[in-house]
Amino acid sequence: MDPVRNPYAPGAGQRPPELAGRDREIGQFNVVLERVARGRPERSIVLTGLRGVGKTVLLNSFRSMAIQRLWGTGKIEARPDQSIRRPVAGALHMAIRELAPRHRAPDRIEHFLGVLKAFAARDPHAPKGSGAGTAQLGIDVPAVRGRADSGDLEIDLTELLADAASVATDLGVGIALFVDEMQDVPAADVSALCAACHELSQTGGPLIVVGAGLPHLPSVLSASKSYSERLFSYVRIDRLDREAADLALIAPARREGVEFKPAALDALYAAADGYPYFVQAYGKVTWDVATESPVSAEDVSVAAPEAEGELAVGFFGSRYERATPAEREYMRAMAVLGDEPVPTSRVADELSRKPSSVSPARDALIKKGLIYSSERGLIAFTVPHFGRFLRSQPT
Numbered sequence: 001m002d003p004v005r006n007p008y009a010p011g012a013g014q015r016p017p018e019l020a021g022r023d024r025e026i027g028q029f030n031v032v033l034e035r036v037a038r039g040r041p042e043r044s045i046v047l048t049g050l051r052g053v054g055k056t057v058l059l060n061s062f063r064s065m066a067i068q069r070l071w072g073t074g075k076i077e078a079r080p081d082q083s084i085r086r087p088v089a090g091a092l093h094m095a096i097r098e099l100a101p102r103h104r105a106p107d108r109i110e111h112f113l114g115v116l117k118a119f120a121a122r123d124p125h126a127p128k129g130s131g132a133g134t135a136q137l138g139i140d141v142p143a144v145r146g147r148a149d150s151g152d153l154e155i156d157l158t159e160l161l162a163d164a165a166s167v168a169t170d171l172g173v174g175i176a177l178f179v180d181e182m183q184d185v186p187a188a189d190v191s192a193l194c195a196a197c198h199e200l201s202q203t204g205g206p207l208i209v210v211g212a213g214l215p216h217l218p219s220v221l222s223a224s225k226s227y228s229e230r231l232f233s234y235v236r237i238d239r240l241d242r243e244a245a246d247l248a249l250i251a252p253a254r255r256e257g258v259e260f261k262p263a264a265l266d267a268l269y270a271a272a273d274g275y276p277y278f279v280q281a282y283g284k285v286t287w288d289v290a291t292e293s294p295v296s297a298e299d300v301s302v303a304a305p306e307a308e309g310e311l312a313v314g315f316f317g318s319r320y321e322r323a324t325p326a327e328r329e330y331m332r333a334m335a336v337l338g339d340e341p342v343p344t345s346r347v348a349d350e351l352s353r354k355p356s357s358v359s360p361a362r363d364a365l366i367k368k369g370l371i372y373s374s375e376r377g378l379i380a381f382t383v384p385h386f387g388r389f390l391r392s393q394p395t
């Protein structure tokens with residue numbers, strides 16, 4: 001079929017043509033927005049799940065929902081070893097810029113921007129010199145001294161978020177700060193962020209931090225602050241069930257006047273296993289292969305090897321390449337042990353090594369986001385079907 005009209009969208013953070021199977025989460029976030037705007041106590045949402053299940057896409061949808069309610073919004077993508085100070089400053093700058101045109105008191109906005117500038121300038125990694133650290137933020141008001149600029153991130157964030165919330169309160173709206181790849185926020189910063197959210201939740205300020213990250217994110221947060229479970233409600237984003245996976249394929253096709261035979265949908269579900277990234281990847285190639293509507297099971301079987309090839313390069317291979325030889329060896333040993341979470345001691349046994357001698361590879365893989373510790377002592381791939389991919393590769 002016409003590749004130009006191909007609706008499917010495999011790719012990191014790519015908005016799917018149909019956001020299938022997420023009605024419950026969207027309903028839940030609507031309630032959060034409504035309650036926070038009314039100053040009611042509410043836990044914010046943190047999305048967790050494997051690679052490619054649609055966390056970023058859902059986070060972006062949440063952001064659109066907040067924007068529709070005229071909230072100010074900003075988003076950061078956390079990186080290991082990078083303080084969140086400057087990214088948070090940039091995101092709040094964005095959020096306030098969304099609110100500024102509707103605000104009646106320009107001096108309130110200006111004062112906040114001055115505080116924001118002072119906050120950003122405390123970044124220890126910013127280039128030295130007058131205002132160089134904030135130049136990129138493009139804030140052209142003088143920095144306000146004495147607030148959110150102590151250099152202690154916990155104090156500074158608490159003050160900054162409170163001030164941002166108060167600007168939003170003037171307008172009867174809220175501010176939502178979205179944090180993607182939240183498991184990568186450095187430990188000290190996670191702790192500061194939780195503390196600031198905790199403080200805000202007590203004062204009822206209309207600002208929420210909405211996170212997304214890998215399945216071990218809840219344990220990262222609770223290791224940092226024991227009360228994090230009371231701050232966030234963890235929502236596990238999983239693969240799509242059969243009905244949702246079918247809808248993800250059928251709805252966009254129907255808009256282009258294309259149908260699927262039931263056997264084609266069976267074959268696509270068997271191949272993609274309900275994982276959103278795979279649904280898009282197989283859907284895309286199948287569309288290109290099929291010559292007429294309805295799409296048949298034969299079309300899917302012709303398309304499958306090509307889709308697998310693309311996944312092997314783009315989805316699996318690109319991640320595998322990021323690992324060092326020792327880390328690859330570690331993952332291969334995991335793959336041999338099957339697709340369920342495995343005890344780290346068994347991986348060491350498989351490699352005929354002492355657990356202590358393989359733990360650096362394991363820790364590096366966790367940091368790279370390729371594996372995660374699902375429970376104490378157990379380890380699993382963050383990428384669905386990664387074990388299967390590794391087993392299919394020549395050694």
Ligand SMILES: Nc1ncnc2c1ncn2[C@@H]1O[C@H](COP(=O)(O)OP(=O)(O)OP(=O)(O)O)[C@@H](O)[C@H]1O
Nearest residue numbers: 010011013016020051052053054055056057276277
């Ligand atoms: N609910 C959905 N219905 C259909 N397709 C979806 C859905 N959610 C996500 N997708 C598709 O799945 C792919 C992966 O989505 P996304 O990048 O949001 O995943 P992720 O969980 O953030 O992955 P990662 O952990 O690698 O960042 C995209 O191509 C997107 O279009």
Ligand SMILES: [Mg+2]
Nearest residue numbers: 013055056057
């Ligand atoms: Mg993502």
